[in-house]
Amino acid sequence: MSWNDQRVETWVGMLxxxxxxxxxxxxxxGGVLYVMQNKGPRPxxxxxxxxxxxxxxxxxxxxxxxxxxxxxxxMFGLLLLILTPIARVGMCVVGFAxxxxxxxxxxxxxxxxxxxxxxxFHR
Amino acid sequence: MNDLWxxxxxxxxSIGAGLLGALSGLGGGVVIVPLLTIAxxxxxxxxxxxxLVSVIATSSGAAAAYVREGFSNIRxxxxxxxxxxxxxxxxxxxxxxxxxxVIGLVFGLVLLYSAYVSLKQKHEEITEHxxxxxxxxxxxxxxxxxxxxxxxxxxxxxxIGFGLMWLAGVLSGLLGIGSGAVKVxxxxxxxxxxxxxSTTTSNFMIGVTAAxxxxxxxxxxxxxxxxxxxxxLGVLVGSLIGSKLLVRxxxxxxxxxxxxxxxxxxxxxxVNSAMRFR
Numbered sequence: 001m002s003w004n005d006q007r008v009e010t011w012v013g014m015l016x017x018x019x020x021x022x023x024x025x026x027x028x029x030g031g032v033l034y035v036m037q038n039k040g041p042r043p044x045x046x047x048x049x050x051x052x053x054x055x056x057x058x059x060x061x062x063x064x065x066x067x068x069x070x071x072x073x074x075m076f077g078l079l080l081l082i083l084t085p086i087a088r089v090g091m092c093v094v095g096f097a098x099x100x101x102x103x104x105x106x107x108x109x110x111x112x113x114x115x116x117x118x119x120x121f122h123r
Numbered sequence: 124m125n126d127l128w129x130x131x132x133x134x135x136x137s138i139g140a141g142l143l144g145a146l147s148g149l150g151g152g153v154v155i156v157p158l159l160t161i162a163x164x165x166x167x168x169x170x171x172x173x174x175l176v177s178v179i180a181t182s183s184g185a186a187a188a189y190v191r192e193g194f195s196n197i198r199x200x201x202x203x204x205x206x207x208x209x210x211x212x213x214x215x216x217x218x219x220x221x222x223x224x225v226i227g228l229v230f231g232l233v234l235l236y237s238a239y240v241s242l243k244q245k246h247e248e249i250t251e252h253x254x255x256x257x258x259x260x261x262x263x264x265x266x267x268x269x270x271x272x273x274x275x276x277x278x279x280x281x282x283i284g285f286g287l288m289w290l291a292g293v294l295s296g297l298l299g300i301g302s303g304a305v306k307v308x309x310x311x312x313x314x315x316x317x318x319x320x321s322t323t324t325s326n327f328m329i330g331v332t333a334a335x336x337x338x339x340x341x342x343x344x345x346x347x348x349x350x351x352x353x354x355x356l357g358v359l360v361g362s363l364i365g366s367k368l369l370v371r372x373x374x375x376x377x378x379x380x381x382x383x384x385x386x387x388x389x390x391x392x393x394v395n396s397a398m399r400f401r
Binding site: 031038039051083107 | 125126127129130163164165166168169176179180182183184197198201202204205208209211212215223260261330331333334335336337338339341343344345346347348349350351352353355356359
């Protein structure tokens, strides 16, 4: 790995850290609202019944955020978090393209396609 | 216990899990899942969802630090991520099909195996043998040495390493852990990469592998907001403190204590799961 590679990666690493802190901040805001609004008994986590899918869609999240629904805000933060490593792979594609390393443009694009497929289409 | 206290106690426990995970190098996931299922009676599927999300947070949050050390190999990591992400997709799909007690059993066995790997003495075996496939794929690099020099290395037995990485991906998707132990074995033992290259490259890969199964978890309702929130924030805080402390504590003693804890939790999970089979 050349010195230049390492500089680009350090820069990418910093961006990732910002992404994680941003996601954590959104989750924290949602969390504070959540504990303020849910003072009752804790939800039953002892048997798996699946969370409502409304939180998992962008539209559901957007509607929830507009109405300051705590769980939607938390889920939006989690979505941001899931997107940070994907953004990192995207930046690697660009980095390898700059280095004119065709083989690794293909390799990192393949990883990116698998990730995007898993987040948006896989069932 | 009402919801507020539940959030606070789970959050504090997650700080502890993140701290131990960072200090031992095993990651928070191997502690948080047994903790949630054994101590808080959370269904393992919710526990897996919460754990996986915190794995992404710690891996991405620490990425800058790993790269700064100059040991991680981005090409090797990216090439092997084809295997881990495909495995993670399959593992996450398996989670939606497999019964809770089977997942618990596999988790217990992986805990015992992780403890074994963490306790085993490392022996370094670097090789420059020109493996044709590895050279074609550019799976090579130079290891910075303490004296300022560089030790060139070339990956060996690429197909075996690739296969083991696929398995690491399956376990990550199935159990919601980073499965760093299997990743390091694939690179260190099978591919004969220098140990420091294996560990740092593995850390670089963990977040990407986890992201591959997170999408399916999200859409299958594994992420319960009220549970994931304290776990993710707690593990993140704990691992940040842990990585700061790492330079100051005596890691060897800590590793032994931690491994005993993991062994105890692994046995507990195997026994619990076995009893539910009947």
